[in-house]
Amino acid sequence: MNRKLEHLNTSPAPIKHRISKEKVGFISCxxxxxTFLLFPGTAVSFAASISDYAIKEYGLxxxxxxxxxxxxxxxIAFTPFGKVRLGGGMRNLSLVLLAGPPCYLLRVWVLV
Known part of the structure; x- marks a missing residue:
């Protein structure tokens, strides 16, 4: 009986198509x-109830x-402190992906 069970493969089948994090964020947005366009009243009241709960739970x-x-x-950005540069290297433009919650996926150029 144990011999028959050894030959069974119980592992799940490999996933052929994976969705990237950027696509998940875009689809979520x-x-x-x-949702906000189709059901504006319900969505706004739901968002208001979430913020009310957070304010009651965590305070002001x-x-x-x-x-x-x-x-x-x-x-900091609009005072002289904003001109302070950390490090002493050359200016280099690079593409950085800022990833936070799905709706905050944003590609920006930054000075490194």
Whole structure:
């Protein structure tokens, strides 16, 4: 009886077509946009209930802390501190992929 079981292959079949992370992010953004366009009232009330829950659960810091980070980033960008360069190499333009949540996939040129 054990001999018969040894010959059974129980591993799943290999996946032939894999979807890249960029495609998953793009499809997620399209679905989210379609949801907001097709059901605007429901989508807005759902988003409002999520933010209300987050504010009740995490307090006002959920709103204040990210706002302060944005203000700090803008201050650094538009003051002389924004001209400070880290490292002493040559300027090099390279393509960087910023990956966060699926809707934040963005390709930008940066100075390295």
């Amino acid at each position: 399209l679905l989210l946009a379609a 810091g959920f709103i204040v802390f990210p706002s302060l980070l944005v203000i700090l980033s803008l201050l």
